[in-house]
Amino acid sequence: MIIDAHQHFWQKSLSFDYGWLDAPQHKAINKDFLPADLLKNISQVGVEKTIFVQTQHNVEENRWALGLAEKHDFIAGVVGWVDLASPKCEEQLLEFKDNPKFVGIRHITQDEPDDDFIVRDDVRRGLKVLEKHGVPFDLLFYVKHLKHAALLAKEFPNLPIVIDHLAKPRIKEQVTADWVNNFREAAKQPNVYCKLSGMVTEADWENWKPADLKPYVETALEAFTPQRCMYGSDWPVCELAASYKDVFNVLKEIVGPLSESEQSAIFGKTANEFYGLNLIP
Template sequence: MRIDAHQHFWQYNSAEYDWIDEQMSLLRRDFLPADLQPLLHENNINGCVAVQARQSLEETRWLLSLAQQHKQILGVVGWIDLTSGQLQSQLSSLQGNPWLKGFRHVLQGEAELEFMLQPAFIRGIECLAEQGYSYDILVHAGQLPQVCKLVQKLPKMQLVIDHIAKPNIAGGQWQGWAEHMLELGQYQHLYCKVSGLVTEANWKRWSAGDIEPYLAHVLQVFGAERLMFGSDWPVCHVAASYSESLALVEQFISRECPEQLAAVMGGNAAEFYVLNP
């Protein structure tokens, strides 16, 4: 089964999606399941995981309603306020929904590096683990020292790093990112999404050669058994088509470890998120 482990839907408005700046203006429109379905079909992708793009409980419920209506959505990674005193009751209101697989907070947008290490935030993630949910770690490379501490504190949690932790590929960032990813690779409960790669490279002039050293590093430190492909559609469109984003990963894995291709392109996501076809 081939699965896109990371994509988004939205009904665009400038207030809720203010991160879509002028450079990304082509994303200033609605992107819905009907837009994605032909791309999945063309690329022989059986289903996808819809990931939150707004930090609200309303976003989580909206994505779950889309999943109920569109069979290609196999799972949802929603948002919930992990530091709220109402966390348990909010989780209870969502309990039993078969499409809800995990949660994500936009840590890359937090100005305070230690935000993710505050006791209330960690307790919130532990609550997710108790309910059987996973957690997606969305950070930039500069936050990796804190991520190392966070992962160490959550040994029983199913965790995945989004977008290989967003190294600045266009600027050639390597030192620091590579060492911290090596450290993180030792934690067997931590997976890594090979997603969002083209948007960290030069949008107009990227090549596979620019990105493959980063792919090679995460393959080495996590192993193919803990990598999962994600398109990051529609955000990928600022730099590449859906097919180009997929081919970048698929061709690399086909060349380096063809026996693990099915796992990276879907099997690992199905196992991590407990997805049913």
């Protein structure tokens, strides 16, 4: 079974904050993207299940996305949001955690003005709540935040953590020096995983090629092994630089030399294990 571990939906008529879509460079994705649109894409490449990942710091989006997941069987899970810094964090989590399709939490850490937001005492109390309830956590980091990943993993050894988009290395400039050491340090912690996602939008949108992505994928596979790496399309954000089919196929090409079992991990088994989907024996 092939699982896309990272995709989004949005509907602009809803009362959510989609202001970032109004930026001129985001014109191509400044419209609704809903399950029917994704289904057309995944059917082209054989993806059977997907994981929706939050875009809002708003529990109402959790409710909306879970409603979509109830109606569309291919949506295997929802990574939602709770206010990690709030005393109400656990109360918010308890509303959702027993829903079988609620599989994780993410906070858009990359947009926080405080680079040390994720290691603040109040936020760490929230992460302790996630660890207590066994709810996985997606890290949306820029490279500058990556130094915190290993620290968090050590402090919360029973909290499954996944680094989204390889922490957004500077693929366009082909720079690794500011990224690779902290990335490898994070990989030394057995509870940290990595999404092979979001790479085309860190490359040159107009002129990227597979060779631009390959060193980053290979570094991730070496550091984490395929058993802790998972495919994610980052659709529809990927549409800024590539079609869904192109994103899927380029990763298939790069990991082609790996064994069948290693490719099965990347394209399904790792996500199945990390998010507790129970879809693959």
